[in-house]
Amino acid sequence: MIASLSMYDRPETAASNDRLWAAIRTALGRGPEILTRDGDVWDHWLSPNLILAQTCGYPFRARLHDKVTLVGTPVYDLHDCPDGHYYSVIVARADDPRDAPKDFAGARFAYNEALSQSGWAAPQNHATLNGFTFTNPIQSGAHRNSARMVAEGQADCASLDALSWKLMQRHDDFATNLKVVEHTTPTPVLPYITAKTQNPEPLFNAMTQAIAALSPEDRNTLAIKGITRIPAAQYLTIPNPAAPPA
Template sequence: MAVNFAFPMYDVHPAGTDALAAAIQRRFPDARFQRPTDLLAHWQRDDLLLSQTCGYPLVTLLPEVQVVGCFHYTAPGCEGINYRSQLVVRQVEAGKTVRDFRGQVAACNSKDSQSGYHALRNSVRHDDAFFRSIVWTGSHRQSLRALQRGAADIAAIDCVSLALLARYEPQALTGLTVIGETALTPGLPLIASRHISAQTLNALREALTEIAHEAEIAEPLLIGGFSPASRRDYDVILKASSYA
């Protein structure tokens, strides 16, 4: 049976993503690689062999998918399967802390983003009056552009995205600086459909462990390892997001 897979979350370096996809296809010849545009529909597919989602959609919108595991990333701010967001502002604001941005405008990619929205809310103790307003941008890259244009004053950018952009699209960070970071949280989970068998799930975990140690594939994507994981590992995200 043909199955589908994708790596939609960190596709900053498409050639690197293609190499990762090819490594999966060598091990799962019936799998078709995609670059989906409707991510929620993609993640909910019955024939989903493998994809990567964000922790917040996992715990709030995807109750039936299986968690395969999580890559370890070598980006600054990552520790094992955990990652954090960096608080980014314009260079002229260097030396300030998040407390100095009360009453300012935040740029956030989407309401279901752990790294771009909920991590930032956690940093201001869920004080929804802390920022004067929020500009919803649709992506981390667009949040950075909002800062560069002066349309917003601060953004939380997932540290892997930030490191990949610094390597492959440094112009995206021109005139910007980091003033702090959010708390560690489990990184972006790799998931599979509930219809994927336990045998295939184990084969996926073995394949991902191997691929994460193939330097020519892993290093360009800042992948430094892989660990199996379960849905329980992500309970902390829901608890933090309901903090009052």
């Protein structure tokens, strides 16, 4: 059996994620004793042995929605967002005089990966709505890498998941060298999924109980407030932008 909470798992959040999973497992009455932290996330997401994982909205709508079961959507402690939604922050170096996304249309744009909602789809969809595109992308492999590349001058701007950015502001010194240029329009948060054959209701109920039972410190560490239901159709209506050049 596989349980994975890898999307926001970093050294500072790992123990809280472990306690969250332990509480879910207790409420559910089954599941692996520990979270899976190694291997390929696609192998986890598509495994018939998947009990619980969190994926990104773009992979969910592009490749997973008909192969997995949607469990629910976390509610994170993010300002100016409806429950179960998040946004991307487009960041640049704090001393960069440019102050509008369009100013960075041809600049070096760091993104984590092509199937990322917050790193690629959201900023490109936002750009399209405003009459431009980010034309000089550089793949970084992770939001934290994107932010560091901008802070260190290897890129000029990047698009970061709002919760990842919040965690960077708490834990990464380089975040002080960055400024937020823009917020994109909120979209549904990274969903929790289970294997296609699994019943999602016991999992949703177990997660509701587990999050409520977390200590205030763990809820703050994970910036999590609860879990809600957002229909799969709402994820599927978000446009898929053109892929970055190979």
